[in-house]
Amino acid sequence: xxxxxxxxxxxxxxxxxxxxxxxxxxxxxxxxxxxxxxxxxxxxxxxxxxxxxxxxxxxxxxxxxxxxxxxxxxxxxxxxxxxxxxxxxxxxxxxxxxxxxxxxxxxxxxxxxxxxxxxxxx
Ligand SMILES: [Fe+2]
Numbered sequence: 001x002x003x004x005x006x007x008x009x010x011x012x013x014x015x016x017x018x019x020x021x022x023x024x025x026x027x028x029x030x031x032x033x034x035x036x037x038x039x040x041x042x043x044x045x046x047x048x049x050x051x052x053x054x055x056x057x058x059x060x061x062x063x064x065x066x067x068x069x070x071x072x073x074x075x076x077x078x079x080x081x082x083x084x085x086x087x088x089x090x091x092x093x094x095x096x097x098x099x100x101x102x103x104x105x106x107x108x109x110x111x112x113x114x115x116x117x118x119x120x121x122x
Contacts, residue, residue: 056113063104063115070097 051058073094080086108115 056108056111057119059104059108059111059113060115060118063101063108064118066097066101066104070094070101073097 070093073090077087077090077094080090105115
């Protein structure tokens with residue numbers, strides 16, 4: 001069962017595990033009910049809670065992905081310099097991905113974390 005926590009603004013907390021529900025949905029503790037994710041199978045709560053427990057690493061990984069997306073857009077601008085129609089969309093994409101990168105940096109910072117190299121996988 002998931003209930004809204006009075007302590008955490010707009011967050012839902014799993015009563016069983018006392019962790020924030022990633023879906024912010026009171027009836028979706030099993031994750032199968034979320035239509036937005038269109039999952040084909042039920043996600044185990046164990047996986048969900050391990051992911052929540054590794055949120056700092058996930059955010060750092062997310063930040064690296066945003067940075068890589070921006071870098072890829074810029075690389076494509078250099079690779080396809082003979083295609084002027086691609087320059088503006090790729091430039092906009094690079095800027096957008098860097099904005100995402102900065103947003104994730106903000107989340108990491110708000111949680112008291114520091115962006116850095118990723119830890120090697122276990
Ligand atoms: Fe992005």
